[in-house]
Amino acid sequence: MEDMHFTSLNFGTSGKSCFFGVFDGHSGKRASQFARDQLAKYLEVDLQQLGPREALQSAFMKTDASFLQRAEKENLNDGSTAATALLVGRELYVANAGDSRAILCCGQSAIPMSVDHKPDRPSERERIEQAGGTVVYFGCARVNGILATSRGIGDRELKNWVIAEPEIRYKKLEPGDDFLVMATDGLWDVMTNVQVATIISGEKNAQAAAKKLTAEALKLGSMDNITALVVDLREMLADMGPSADEKNG
Incomplete structure (x- = not known):
């Protein structure tokens, strides 16, 4: 099993943030284990000096550089x-680098x-091509005919071609944002975003939703490892109470 995941509901020096991650390894599990163990540590330090976007970017690049040092030695x-x-x-x-994916489920919408x-x-x-690499189809599109992400x-x-720089998206959560789903491609190979949202719509908790997604992916014939991390945002939003916008509304 090369898939790894990370969950912290009391993240950061203040313990008031949350951090989640899924990591899908290839050619072994050492990179996914390393990312699971180290990325959050770099992020926690960087958040003391940088904003969230900059800290995430920095943590990804530091994790990559640190693992590459180990990879060179070993x-x-x-x-x-x-x-x-x-x-x-x-x-x-x-923040994402690769073909694991995150969606926000709002009822049956994604x-x-x-x-x-x-x-x-x-x-x-x-x-990739500007950096001197090629994209070759060998079952699917692959970097230099080798890697499918x-x-x-x-x-x-x-x-030189498979970079660690993440793309970062932002959203302010609001009522109706039910679940955050983060999963490796074993799930997304057999389900669309909307199918995932529809399947877990109305589930009572995150654990039941994650189990349901994994079972459905296997039923649909997924041939890859499947890691599905589901965060119940309804509980979190309820604990926070009404936002300033809701109070003023």
Whole structure:
């Protein structure tokens, strides 16, 4: 199993933030384990000096650089996707590198909080080719005919093209935002965002929702490892009480 995940409901020096992550390893599990163990530590330190966006960006790059140092010493070629979410009060920041994915479920509707980094995504293909790489179809689009994702932690031999720089999306949470779903591609290979939102709509808690998604993905024939992390935002929003906008409304 190369999939890893991280959950902290009392994150940061104040303990008032939350941080979540899913990491899908390839060519071994060392990069995904390293990202799970280290990215949050870098982020916690960076948040003391930087805003959330800048801190997430910095933490991704530091995690990658640190793992690459180890990879050079140990001759490792492991790599990993990283989809993470930082919740500061009602402020949600999602940082993603790779083809794990995060969505916000609002009833049976889904808001994408990340876009998969696939080699044939036009902007990714252009970036790869400008850096001297190629996108070759071998079952699916692959960087230099090897890797089916175009960003991530590690991947020492493909680092010129498989970068760790995350894309970051932001949303202020509001009533009706029910669940945050973060999952590896074992789920998304067989389900659309809307299907995921529909399947878990009305579930009583995050654990039941995650189990339901995993079972459904297996039923639909997913052949990959599946990690589905579900965060029940209804509980969190209820604990926070009404926002300033709701009070004024």
